[in-house]
Amino acid sequence: MDDERFDGMYMNMAGQLGGIDPLLDGFFGFLRRKTDFFTGAASADAAEATVLKALSKNKERAEEDAREKAAKERKRKAEEEARRARVAAERAKQQKQEDESRIVDESKGQAPVNNGGVCGNYRWEQSLGDVTVFVAVPKGTKAKQLNVQIGKKRLVVGVAGAPSGWLAEDSSWSVEDNAKEDNRLVTLTLTKMNGMEWWNRLLVGDAEIDTQKVEPENSKLSDLDGETRQTVEKMMYDQRQKAAGLPTADEQNKQDMLKRFMEQHPEMDFSKAKIC
Template identity: 45%
Template sequence: MASTAYDDMSKEDRDAHDLAEAAREKEEQAALPYQWSQDLQVVSVAVPLPKGTRAKDLNVVMQRRKLKVQLKSSADPIMDGDLFNDIAVDDSSWTVQDDVLNIELEKLSAHIKSHQWWPHVLTNAPKINTQKIQPENSKLSELDGETRGMVEKMMYDNNQKMMGKPTSEEQKKLDMMEKFKAAHPEMDFSNAKIN
């Protein structure tokens, strides 16, 4: 749904729409052959396995932008596709415990300080609405100052976008433009654009 149509809805209609979207998203995610969660640094994937499956019974391929999980006894992979974003392969891992394959994918963006929420693990899977992600407050307080600041900025920017208002970066540019206009009243800014 276009954000302008969403913005034009009453609060009750928006709440009903959000509820329906959340139910659809939950149903889609439940249909996947795995469960997943994330924080800003790591995507965690839990894949239920047949009883008695051991690590040596699996073929797990983790590449910078690809993930494949397959039982060696099966022709069909459990997971196979392109990852939403790059991972740090050397910092990612997998283990088998209690008939569950646990995969920890280290987001490459965590290494370059450009944190991002993933809408899905594999690009061929249904997406979640990343604007609705609310990090647990207790977890937020455990983050170092720089990371916490980034999370709070992302949350602020997502809320601003949802309300159709400028993000912190866009507001900074608008403020700079206003100061420049005030300093140069002789200039014509009627065709000025801010990118």
């Protein structure tokens, strides 16, 4: 019989008697005093056989219960591991999609040529502080024949107008022979108003270049003051990281802070945590 109605009574008795052995001793004492379990048996071994039968039956049930419990625990662990693997796979997939999206979004534009670009009949180059523009004009063109206008919103060379360009604070220009192409080159030097960023085009309407692939001259970093040099080095590091699909310095700092916080608070669930 496997009746749970008396479990409370048995637990109370075991507690009062002080354990299993006193409980069994008390139970058999009850059978001795109040029943003919021992004296009315068919044979001398009948009582012992009855006890052993009940013991064997419940021992088998106990082993079966243990096997079922172990099987349920293995199933629970397998399901938990599968859930964690699924969450990790989904997280890795989402991170990959975000990385690919970031790379696509942040890697727009043509590959730079000398950190600038080639646009029609002119080309341009840049450093962090200056932009140099080279415009081809016919052989024999004199400086006095040129109409060169350099303003904050407009850049004109010769008789051809051009759309509005980037802002330049200071500028200069010259014209020289270009023996290689048998013409002359008008060279314009523009000083950026913001000397801490890379231009992705010279004029509005031009094809943009990918500023992540700009390669500043490391040899000139020593000429900068400490704060500016740190800023430029950080820009260069972030550009290399973005080009490789890796986090920038600021993003890495956020990840490190979140990692430390997770280690300090293992009781919290960070499975849906996302760095913004």
